[in-house]
Amino acid sequence: MTRAPVMREALVLGISLLSAMAAGSLLILALGESPAHVYGLLLRSTWGDSYGVGQVLFKSTPLIFTGLSVALAFRAGLFNIGAEGQLMLGGLAAALVGASLPAGAPAALALPLVVLAAALAGAVWGAIPGVLRACFGAHEVINTIMLNFLAAALVLGLGHEVFLPETTHTALVVEGARLPALGLAGSAANLSFILALVAAAAVWFYLARARRGFELRAVGLSPGAAENAGVRVRATWVAAMATAGALAGLVGCNFVLGYKHYFEEGMGRGAGFMGIAVALLGRGHPLGVVLAALLLGTLSHGGMAVNALVPKELVDVLQAVIILAVAASSAALDRGAGRAGQ
Amino acid sequence: MSTTDDAVLALSGVSRAFGAVLANDRVDLRVTRGHVHALVGENGAGKSTLMRVAYGELRADGGEIRLKGELIPRERHSPREAIRRGVGMVHQHFMLVPTLSVVENVVLGREPLRRGLLDLAGPAGALRELSRRFGLEVEPRARVEELSVGERQRVEILRVLWQGCDVLILDEPTAVLAPAEVRRLFGVLADMAASGLAVVLITHKLDEVCALAERVTVMRQGRVVDELDGRVVSAATIARAMVGREVLLRVERGPRGAPPGAATLLRVDGLRVTRGEGTDAVSDLSLVVKAGEIVGLAGVEGNGQRELVEALVGLRPQAAGSISLAGRELSRLGVGERLAAGLGHVPEDRLARGLVLDFSLEENLALGRQGEFCGWFGLDRRRLRVEAIRLLAEGDVRPAEPLACARALSGGNQQKVVMARELSRPAARVLLCAQPTRGVDIGAIEHIHRGILAARGRGVGVLLASADLPELLALSDRVLVMFKGRVAGQLAGAELDAPGAAERLGELMTGAGGAT
């Protein structure tokens, strides 16, 4: 990793945003509206007031966690398609542990416990495909997808036991296990966002500075060379998948601990798959992941505001164009830079 | 000019830059029929670039390209155009689809049809005919992934011949071949030239070049610096022209033999290593390496040398036997623990095992030493940087830039990075070197040999597995010959200096010699 790429990444993002805006403008014109007006509304409804900002942060938080999850696994050479299932079980675990605590449990004790429960449940679910890969060579893409279905079935099955009668959600977690709101004009943004930033910083440190992170990157780029350098490749795979699972599991914090205070079937649905796009947009770098999550969070919340003028599928189109443009322009720039030669 | 007419390939004033690097600087080259024309130079001299320009794969920035006397406009040139005019090229790296058969690979991109269906019988017959004519034996129906490296090379050449060519360009076809295969390939090339083809050969094998090529074009830093007649000049003359200074094809060394009273560092007893299918790759093998001793390991490829070295490092499980380093048993330890215990390893496959190609040089230098550079606050980048700058300078790596990407370096410089790292391990007491100079240019070879001898001087024990007999003879205190997984014999001390030492090793390698 050299320094020069920073400018390049900025260029990739700039090109992608511009092309997405251009494509969006055409669409808006075709619908008989003014692009300036629609984009203006989108911006005002998101970054224009503190409620909007809060909602953007709330929507970005799960994306930061899942983006980090996918990015970390990817740096180890693994494709984690399983964030979806990992975050479901993380949320459920946090809710169950949080609801089973005695009502007066102090936050200093309860909070670490529930956050840990979310991470641990995700880690276990993530470690399974890691172990299958390490021991049997079974490809993690297939297994993480299968485990997503299994997680959904597990949630429904357990639901019979743990959901409140006639509902699809659990009991409320105790007072002490709740994450306070950030106080942005009554928006849903809560301390989970700060937790997500801390997680991003931790992942950055791990990859850039920690010994295990160095080994993880070596394994991702060249398992053979890593093995030759004394790195335990299989153990690294398992650890990377478990850590990725833990990060995805933390999504539960945002919804369960910070917002609804219970787990609901369908919570965070889609955030796992969006994590793949976030990791791609963020170019696998923790800071990039945070920025990409904020961007997609903005589009997601802004889409509802512009819904009055244009169908909210417009933002899906914008999202898709940005992702395609990032993939295409980064590949083109790689080629331009002339990687060949011996 | 009428003189260009007899040249099938003529380049004049060809230039090509990559960013700030001038890879070709106004190069002239004329290739005529019926000869092998060698193109030599250190890694990075611009040989591949020049041939890719001629083949139309890269566009020249300036200059003229003539094929069979006809001027090809720069912007119109392409490999398709080259093939149409009978120019074929075999690239440095294989471009075959492993899961397809030989004949399928050969016809790929220009599949012949019969009644709308793919016709493989016709080409298969034609391939057999070509194989016979040029001695390029390979079974058309075999799957490429089942072939040896030498056979794959033949497939690449057959593909070009099948397309129909009278100018054949080969870019370092020998880099991956064992010596016997190199000789065989060169025999084939000589026959091709004799039958009227023009053969352009990029290679580092200077001795063979002298025997084979009538014309030797020497490139240095993007320019042609000399045109020599291979039949009359020596390898040393060519080497001097390449590097621009006197090169020692054989580094000087002290008397052979381990220093008197040297301690035994590496002891291997009754080692057995199995291949995947359960057959023995190494059976009941014992050897010792003493401090300050270089033990050569000779053998035809596939006789267990590779498996032996991998088992010693811990990359491959052992079925029986013991391995000890200075009295400490290693058999049950992982790779990391063995490195910490004092082993160093220069792997045979430097691209897959030696380096992480997308890591920077400094990160590559930290591989296997990551523990040393980690403190409470993680990787100490500043200390790593200082160490990297020192190692790159000592190792004569170019560019000596700690943040450069390993992928961007030439093969020789990549190998210097691996050597520098393995020699720098503070605890290193035994160095396992596998094919340390394969595919490496002559300047780098000299440097690598010096590094190995310097390690010996410091009391490091070296096990040197090499397919290059002159290399083994030049460096080793003792040479063990492996045959079918066992040590078939050894030559030591004065025996290595006696005339006929190479022949004696050759006999042992083919199982003809008696056992020790």
Ligand SMILES: Nc1ncnc2c1ncn2[C@@H]1O[C@H](COP(=O)(O)OP(=O)(O)O)[C@@H](O)[C@H]1O
């Ligand atoms: N695709 C490329 N992009 C950038 N630089 C290149 C490329 N190909 C070659 N070079 C540079 O051009 C010079 C000549 O390279 P090359 O022709 O591959 O040398 P040779 O084949 O003699 O080893 C080297 O400095 C190399 O780094």
Ligand SMILES: [Mg+2]
């Ligand atoms: Mg080359």
